[in-house]
Amino acid sequence: MHQNTLCPLILGLHRIGYPPKGAAIRGLFTSPKLLRFELAFLKSLGYRFSTLTEAFLFPQPKTAVITFDDGYRDNLIAAESILSEFQAPATVFVITSDIGKKSVVWEEAGEKLPAAMLSWDELKKLKALGWEIGSHSHQHVHHNRLNEKQQRLLIADSIEAIAKNIGERPKTFAYPYGAYDLTTKRIIRELGIHYAVTTRPPAGALQEINNLDKLELPRIAFGGRHLLHYLRAINKTRAAIKPGNTIFSSFSVGTRAIFPNFGKSPFPARDEIVP
Numbered sequence: 001m002h003q004n005t006l007c008p009l010i011l012g013l014h015r016i017g018y019p020p021k022g023a024a025i026r027g028l029f030t031s032p033k034l035l036r037f038e039l040a041f042l043k044s045l046g047y048r049f050s051t052l053t054e055a056f057l058f059p060q061p062k063t064a065v066i067t068f069d070d071g072y073r074d075n076l077i078a079a080e081s082i083l084s085e086f087q088a089p090a091t092v093f094v095i096t097s098d099i100g101k102k103s104v105v106w107e108e109a110g111e112k113l114p115a116a117m118l119s120w121d122e123l124k125k126l127k128a129l130g131w132e133i134g135s136h137s138h139q140h141v142h143h144n145r146l147n148e149k150q151q152r153l154l155i156a157d158s159i160e161a162i163a164k165n166i167g168e169r170p171k172t173f174a175y176p177y178g179a180y181d182l183t184t185k186r187i188i189r190e191l192g193i194h195y196a197v198t199t200r201p202p203a204g205a206l207q208e209i210n211n212l213d214k215l216e217l218p219r220i221a222f223g224g225r226h227l228l229h230y231l232r233a234i235n236k237t238r239a240a241i242k243p244g245n246t247i248f249s250s251f252s253v254g255t256r257a258i259f260p261n262f263g264k265s266p267f268p269a270r271d272e273i274v275p
């Protein structure tokens with residue numbers, strides 16, 4: 001008997017750490033504690049973790065996929081050890097023209113603080129640890145603002161760079177800024193991409209895998225470090241898993257009530273010092 005399998009729960013993250021002073025886009029940062037909390041929460045619900053491609057190649061009822069956009073160096077430095085505690089290999093979508101750069105700024109993003117990006121050697125290390133290396137195009141631009149030729153050049157360059165340096169053609173893609181059009185979809189399909197993620201959350205419940213457009217996969221985005229972010233992360237996760245069972249309207253909800261299996265509260269102390 002064929003079992004209906006739901007779309008894997010795909011989580012979208014960027015940086016792991018704390019936003020430094022002057023960071024314009026603070027939501028790009030997810031604290032290590034929130035990452036660990038979300039992984040523990042999903043594990044307590046019976047979820048297992050896999051890369052994006054493996055989630056579709058070997059579908060199982062409760063699968064979560066951790067994705068990182070852009071390819072920040074902190075994914076290796078700050079996130080990898082936490083993910084490995086949960087046997088959670090992530091999928092990282094890299095901007096191939098920025099690989100190995102120490103201080104990247106994207107004009108279109110409106111963030112002036114420079115960021116350090118993963119190098120090819122570091123990406124190979126992550127690949128050896130079971131991570132998947134996907135494409136986030138060659139430059140961090142809005143693809144829907146480009147013509148077909150420009151789009152194809154960027155996407156093809158990115159795919160070739162990954163194939164050459166990692167030794168395997170990428171099967172996955174994340175649209176920079178979540179921006180794309182029908183031409184983008186056609187190009188990535190022609191260039192061998194099987195699965196592409198958007199920045200849109202699942203509409204209502206997760207859909208069955210067979211009903212999905214695999215080049216427009218929904219993702220749950222989250223970041224932050226405060227209690228509010230933790231509650232938001234639970235809400236978003238539960239909204240996707242169990243519609244109608246989503247809202248904690250009050251902060252008086254005890255963490256024991258939410259996490260009967262936890263010995264101690266996963267929430268950070270109030271006076272947590274932020275570096």
Ligand SMILES: [Zn+2]
Nearest residue numbers: 069070176177
């Ligand atoms: Zn991005």
